[in-house]
Amino acid sequence: MRLERRDSPAAALTLLAPLGAILAALLLMGLLIMLAGGDLLRAYGLILKGALGSRLGISETLTRATPLILTGLAAAVAFRARLWNIGAEGQFYMGALAVAAFGMIPAVASLPAPVAILLSLIAGAVAGMILLLVPLGLRLKFGVDEVVTSLLLNFVAVLFVSMMIDGAMKDPLAFGWPQSVPVPDNAVLPKLLSRSRLHAGLLIALAAALVIWWVQARTVFGLRARAAGLSPRAAAFAGVSLGRTLIGIACLSGGLAGLAGAIEVMGVKGYVTTDLSPSYGYSGIVIAMLANLNPLGVIGAALFSAVMFVGADSMSRAMGIPSYIADVTVALSLLCMLVALFLTQYRIRR
Amino acid sequence: MSILLDILGSVGLWEAVLRIATPLVFGTLGVLLCERAGVLNLGIEGIMTFGAMLGWLTVHGGGDLWLGMLAAAAGGALFGLLHGLMTVVLGLSQHVTGLGITLFASSFAYYVFRLAVPTSSSPPTVTPFAPWPVPGLSQIPFLGPVLFDQTPPTYLALVLVAVLGWVLFRTPLGLAIRMAGENPHALDAQGIDPIRLRIGAVMAGSALMGMGGAFLTLAAFNSFFPTMVQGRGWICVALVVFAVWRPGRALLGAGLFAFCDAFQLRLQTVVDGVPYQLFLMLPYVLSILALIVMARRARVPQALMQPYRRGER
Amino acid sequence: MTPVLELSGITKRFGAVTANEDVSLHLDQGEIIALLGENGAGKTTLMSILFGHYTADAGKVRVNGALLPPGRARAAIRAGVGMVHQHFALAPNLTVLENVMAGTEPLWRLRSDRAGGRARLLALSQRFGLKVDPEARVSDLSVGECQRVEILKALHNEARVLILDEPTAVLTAQEAEGLFATLREMASQGLSLIFISHKLHEVMSASDRVVVLRRGRVVAERRTADTSKEELAELMVGRAVARPERRPARPGAVLLEAVGVQAKGLKDLSFRLHGGETLGIIGVSGNGQTALAGLVSGLLAPARGDLLIRGQRPARHDVPHAIAAGIGRIPEDRHAEGTIGDMTLWENAVLERIWAPEFSAHGRVKRAAARAATEKILKDYDVRGARVDGRIRLLSGGNMQKLILGRVLEAGPDILVAAQPSRGLDEGAIAGVHARLLEARARGAGVLLISEDLEEVLALSDRIRAIVDGRLSPAIPVARADARLLGLMMAGDWDAAAAIESGETPDAP
């Protein structure tokens, strides 16, 4: 038995494969639900209902998808240029912390809201960029592989956040809890829907996906970035400045991850804690992969992942099944989807 | 200053170092073996969690402690097989698959745990491994209690360091594993199937990770709790780099990390005002520095993260 | 007597491509066969089937009369078949000894017998005159040494049949000579060999028998003694090929001038290139050819001295400025430098001039224009086997080279730097490349030809310089070039060349 690469992905499969993957994941999850003695069909119904069946479900799904779109984009942009940014988690936290720090500047409170929001977003993005420029600099200067350095910096970043919110940035009104001072009211993102958590960050994320798609598919920078990623040597021969291109990519990727953190703080939580992210940075990598590194696909992959999580979480509550089933379901969908995507690109031959 | 020296000179500190280091040693050896064969295994965090759960559950269900370790190893190997099938046979992205496996293995472990122990307010315990003083050796002043008054899995970890070092650098199998990580095409040209070899290495490495997890529930503590692995797996990924893919140095790295942790805990009891986070950051920062120092020598397995597909252009 | 090796009725398809069709061939003990064929004729595929890397769709392989199970490299090795791959199969971070020993012992042995392995390796290296240091790391070795390791690997596995896939493609003329001497020695000791080559003179001088493959089929088999270069060339391509005629040069103004350039790998380098002439640079590999090509291509900036383009120093010494100043560049390594395998043809065609207003505006790529330009190249340069939107990886070497020629020449450069332009190409493709280079010269461009293929340099150049240790020899007109003089020049003895140069008027500095 051999695997053979298809010349071009089969169109029908491209549509069918994700459906097959979702089906497979749901079946596997079904086994686990039956293990817990639950009623399968009811469980499936509840997942759909929990994620999409109510105003609350929809708003929660979209709220969860928002940071995932941004971290997914961060990974997609970087991976396409073969910049292995595994550090989105740390960049996310630095972005969040930067927004809180920016809000501590006394003058900020008197800014008009749009300005305060814009500047806060920029602060978050820049912080994310800086954190990714470190591993990139090490790669360009010393040839250090960025997979491990960016991964390591995640822990440094989270510990740094922990230190700051326990020290200089600790909220004196938080009863001793290690959390940062809240972002000022004028830097809080407006809600899209009252009585929900859905906020304007979703629009920013969607716009970012469109812009990134355009940059990658249509611009000189996008073309050069891909060339630099696929073959640094050939790109250099064609006059692409490797350093400059990668720095651009790093700014974009780190910036997006930082933005995700900034938006989460400004739209949802209001202040920084060390449990701000349920692994949004790592999930972004998986989402980017599910989307085949296509920025528009990232929107779909993030929504899918959010639906599965919110739906399964809600189902577990309604059925009294251990709530860990939500994470199991998401993980199973991801693994199945990876295999399905593979099958669209390869055929198995005897 | 003398307080610091007191701490540094205390038996307790050094004994703790080895104890805290043990799960890291298992995990680091596991990652090292996978990476030597050319496969990055970011599934470690989840595999350790699963091993911790399964090992504990086995003993809780009446199994022997060593049976628990064995079960954890087998569970780890099973996830290793999954990782191997996806990354080696199908050639899927190693980071992504690894992260997916971490997510799956850990949430699956919690789920199974909750089904097995439905609603307990205080988790059931098992009788863990007790320290086993090595006759004679444990009497040596200072070194005795530090090195030779540990639980048996710690000794196992130390032995494994030597065994893995021997296997990798002295046996034909080790040479084949290293070649799979350097250039699988070359291995194939010598008549050894790199795919089977890689899968084998990933399974063996993952088994070690599972045992590292089981150490947490069967020796370092006596019951299983969700989230108890607490990032120890990621630390192992870093330690492998710090160790330049050598088992001996992996032990050193794990020791250094454990030292920072143990020292920090002891320092807290005597001095105030030093953010403990700084100590916890130290090992990561040191790993990055180590990377810079050795980057020029390019000892990274050259085919790390590169899938091997026979006869593909 | 049974042949040591016998292939019968081998057929192999990759998707729509038929790489081998009903191929049969046999090899006798002590014999050297040359396998000849155009790019993509299916030579490597055939040998890979024999060695168990690929599984044939039909056909059988017999070694010493015994059937070889398909798809098992291990079985081929056991049966005494050894293979030296077109692209080396070595682990760079391991030592020579480790590379040779991997897979030779039972895997589960508790201790590897390194001492024994080393002794055997040294004995083999003595016997066949293949000098290597067992403890050297492969990444520190030169290409020639790597090849020796490859051969030793096969010998260490007790190969009785040795297959070499384009063994000379990356070797210098001297190294190639040495290699063939070794091969003949091996044959005289009873080994049987198959080597693959495009180079007719090698085939003529080193083989006993020639098998010609065309489009996956065996089209002819000749005893080497009974054939000629001309016949082989025709058999290979399927028609008579003649390399293009060269018309006399009409040198114009100085277009490119190096004045005392020092750079990484280059020492005090000076030369002039006129419009309408071809300056050939010969030399043993490793003496600065790559650096010289890099200098003119804009990849390598001079540390001291100047590289003047039409008498002007460029504002910046980088690739875009070089291209904008009218320098066209044919890279030495088309896979690693010239193309990006996973990008489309059109992207590869326009990437190096993407900043030009034809192809982009305000940072936006003009995709339609880029595609159209590529389409034109495909047509005008007869690039076969791919679409504008297909990945360039799927092209054969010759077609890839045609695309590169197209993208370079379509920009109408008046300076052309061509590094090893026909390396690894078959006769037909070479003729095409040469015709294009001569055309550019005829149109008034100056061509800097850097090549290790003397035949090529003699066929195309008007003047010839040798590069030795980063310095350029005096130039001699091609009419005065003979084997002895070129040999002296490449060896660094420049007195005779200097005498000739000072006798010639046009380029006296």
Added chain:
Amino acid sequence: AQGTPVKVAGIHASPVENAWNSVLHAAMLAADQEGVIDYTFSEGVSGTDYPRAMREYAEAGNALIVGEAYAVEREARSVAKDYPDTAFLMGSSGEASGDNFGVYGTWNWEAAYLCGMLAGAMTQSGTVGSVGAMPIPEVNMLINGFGDGVKAVNPEAKHVVSFIGTFFDPPKAREAGLAQIDSGADILFGERIGTADAAKERGIKAIGSMIDYTPRYPDTVFANAMWSFRPLLDAALADVGAGNPVGKNYTPLSLMKDGGSDIKYVEGVAPEAAVKKMLETRAAIMAGEFEVPRNFEAPA
């Protein structure tokens, strides 16, 4: 046993094994069993998911939602505002808000003081240790209570304190305990699970907090500063049943005199005189004659 059970949902940020959560969990399970409430719960709910869990339970028609607002103070209150018909009883260091957001704290510091009195009398080395999660007010109050109790009977004693920086990492709490033993402590006060394991391993005594650790470590844990959630739950249920606003602070019900907390100790371990003195103090507290100082500052 009276009419239909009230629908109550519990949202636990940690797994229900975590001592603090297990107190809530046990109280609600018991009430469920008695038919007083109909209890559903989620555990290990991260800060990001917490507000959603609150909203879902509110929309699912639960009359009372019990949980912990510590890590999500702002959001929890804004959720409560969106669901005025649902009552929320949340662990919090802050104040109640609106009509439907009631708060409670874990005030078993009086019991910790009593445990400290026993420890102060028993220590041989003159050093006792406490392992806490993070220096937040409620943890501080508890550890300070213990320390004050120690000092009350043994002014010379040294009290070392360390925090593990997370709420739930038993092996780490154990390491912290071992570190304290290494620096001389011979009695440990374990605010976190895992501490007693260190004591057990080294053969010294330990004191538990919140739940009764003695069955788990029979020869090690000789006293526990118990806390009970049932009085708080019952009060809130009564308010809900009567239609009274629950937007108030239920914490005082944690006090010893209200039965919300108490010491539970093993007879015959501490010297008789010490136990006697402790019991006197306990009686004084019950009678309102003695007030254990409340100190929210991080212990030095």
